[in-house]
Amino acid sequence: MEIVNQWRQEKLRYCIMTKNATRILSGIQPTGDLHLGNYLGALRSWVESQHSTESFYCVVDLHSLTVEFDRDNLARRTLDAVCMLLAAGLDPEHCTIFVQSHVDEHTSLEWLLECVATFGELNRMTQFKDKGAGQESVTVGLFTYPVLMAADILLYDADKVPIGDDQRQHLELARRIASRFNARYGETFTVPEALIPPVGARIMDLQHPENKMSKSSDSHLGTIFLLDDPDEVVNKLKRAVTDSENTVHYDSERKPGVSNLLEILSAITAERPDVLALRYDSYSRLKQDVAQAIIDTISPISKRFRELTSNTDYVMDVINNGAVRAREVAAVTLARGREAIGLLRP
Ligand code: TRP
Numbered sequence: 001m002e003i004v005n006q007w008r009q010e011k012l013r014y015c016i017m018t019k020n021a022t023r024i025l026s027g028i029q030p031t032g033d034l035h036l037g038n039y040l041g042a043l044r045s046w047v048e049s050q051h052s053t054e055s056f057y058c059v060v061d062l063h064s065l066t067v068e069f070d071r072d073n074l075a076r077r078t079l080d081a082v083c084m085l086l087a088a089g090l091d092p093e094h095c096t097i098f099v100q101s102h103v104d105e106h107t108s109l110e111w112l113l114e115c116v117a118t119f120g121e122l123n124r125m126t127q128f129k130d131k132g133a134g135q136e137s138v139t140v141g142l143f144t145y146p147v148l149m150a151a152d153i154l155l156y157d158a159d160k161v162p163i164g165d166d167q168r169q170h171l172e173l174a175r176r177i178a179s180r181f182n183a184r185y186g187e188t189f190t191v192p193e194a195l196i197p198p199v200g201a202r203i204m205d206l207q208h209p210e211n212k213m214s215k216s217s218d219s220h221l222g223t224i225f226l227l228d229d230p231d232e233v234v235n236k237l238k239r240a241v242t243d244s245e246n247t248v249h250y251d252s253e254r255k256p257g258v259s260n261l262l263e264i265l266s267a268i269t270a271e272r273p274d275v276l277a278l279r280y281d282s283y284s285r286l287k288q289d290v291a292q293a294i295i296d297t298i299s300p301i302s303k304r305f306r307e308l309t310s311n312t313d314y315v316m317d318v319i320n321n322g323a324v325r326a327r328e329v330a331a332v333t334l335a336r337g338r339e340a341i342g343l344l345r346p
Contacts, residue, residue, distance in 0.1 A: 024053050024195075025158035027060040027100070027149065032080030032305070036224040036294065037203035037213035039088060039301070040267040042162060045197070047089035049162075055095040056156050056326060057085055062100050062107070063149070066142040067131060082315055084226070087305035098322030100152065105330035109151040110144070112337050116181050117147050117173070125169060150174035154337075155330040157190040165196055185340040189333070203264060206240040209256035227302045230295045237261075237291040248280040258283065261290050268293045 026046065034043070049055060059081045061074065070077075078099055085097055100106055122128065125146055132138040146169075153161055153174050161171055171194040178189040205211045207222035217223050221236050228236070242257040250273040252259040262273035265286075269276070280286040308315055339345065 022053065023156060023158050023190075024049055024055040024160045024162060025058065025153055025156045025192075026056075026162045027058045027063070027152050028081060028085070030059050030061050030064050030074065030078040030081045031215070032077065032084050032227070033215045034084050034088075034226050035213055035215055036226065036264070036298070039226055039298070040203050040264070041197045042164065043085070043088045043090075046085075046095075046162060050090060050095040053160075056158070056329075057090060057095060057097050058100050058152055058326070059085075059098070060100045060149075060152065063145060066139060066145050079312065079315060080309065082319055083305050083308040084301075086308055086315070086318065087301045088226075092318045092321065096322050096325045097318055098326040099319050102319065102323040103326045103330055105155055105327065105334045106148065106151050109155055109330075109334050109337055110148045112341055113147050113150050113154070113177050113181070114144060115341075116184070117150075117177050121173060121176070122146065125173070127166065127170070146170045146173050147177070150177050153192050154178055154189040155333045156326075157329075157333060158192050159190055160195045161192045162195040162197070168194060168196065181337075181340070185342075188336055188340040203267070204256065204260040206236055206257075206260070209241060209260045224294060224298070226298050227305065228298065229302075230299065233294050233298070234291045237287045237294070240287060242283050246283055248283065248286055249277045250274040258286070261286055265290050265293055268297055 024046075026042075046055065046057065059078055061078045064074070064077075082097060082099070086092070090097060122143055128143060128145070131142060149167075149170050150173060153171075154177075161174075163171055171192065175191050175193075178191045182188055182191070203213045205213050205217050205219075205222035206224070207219045208217070211217070211222075213223050215223060215225070221239055224233060224236055240257060240261065242261075243255055245255070248258060248262075249255065250259050250262050252263075259273065262276050265271075265276050266273040280289075
């Protein structure tokens with residue numbers, strides 16, 4: 001019961017927070033490999049909030065240079081990411097979609113912010129420690145990654161930033177940098193707030209329900225990709241880990257596998273997971289229904305993705321227009337930052 005209440009409260013809090021936002025910005029790594037967790041936990045609420053709030057969505061290709069990357073595929077992956085955003089329902093009439101490297105202001109502001117952020121605080125970033133661990137050599141870009149992210153956010157005066165739980169520390173840093181800049185040089189930047197998806201929208205791995213669904217899971221059976229075909233979905237659901245009780249109820253502590261299936265169904269149908277549980281007396285029926293609900297959700301997305309990837313002229317138009325719009329906003333903020341810090345105006 002406790003869990004269900006917490007789930008409802010978080011869901012409510014998320015709705016209220018998005019409604020009150022005046023500007024939202026988020027960044028997404030360049031990949032077309034998005035999975036069901038990305039969609040239900042993040043993308044879908046972006047699609048909803050584009051109608052109530054001015055929103056900017058940035059494909060962060062510069063960030064992807066901080067770890068090993070594939071030069072031959074970078075441009076295509078960037079385009080794929082944009083196609084995915086569009087396929088999932090972002091509408092360029094209602095939000096701005098752009099590519100980070102197309103807007104030079106990001107790296108220009110990054111420098112100003114690097115002269116405000118300290119070595120010590122960057123050195124405390126757990127993602128830097130994790131990604132750098134065991135590497136023979138680590139680039140400076142990996143170290144300053146969170147400052148570029150802060151620039152992404154502050155350039156647009158974003159007051160709400162939808163992010164996954166793993167980006168909480170980076171957002172906290174962006175807030176600190178903004179506040180310090182403002183205190184030192186006068187009110188310049190909006191101090192942003194994190195928008196973390198509600199617990200109920202956190203989709204877990206089908207094979208290891210104690211972990212979040214992720215594209216880098218060791219078993220590909222645990223992750224439903226938005227481009228999976230219906231047979232793959234049915235197969236992954238059939239093999240999803242449950243437990244030996246064969247009674248369907250919602251208890252994520254004791255029955256993480258079954259509860260995750262109920263969460264998925266709940267995220268899709270907007271019904272409470274504990275109420276959904278009452279309708280099932282076997283795992284196989286539950287799995288069939290979850291598979292069908294997933295197929296109904298992702299099939300239109302993959303269909304549209306394929307249409308978009310074969311119409312790159314349209315997609316390039318979207319991101320070229322997006323860059324123009326993004327630059328309009330970013331240029332003003334950058335000028336404000338330069339002036340505040342005392343640089344000579346050209
Ligand atoms: N670091 C984020 C991630 O890996 C991506 C990102 C870059 C981002 N810039 C951003 C997210 C600005 C939100 C706002 O998920």
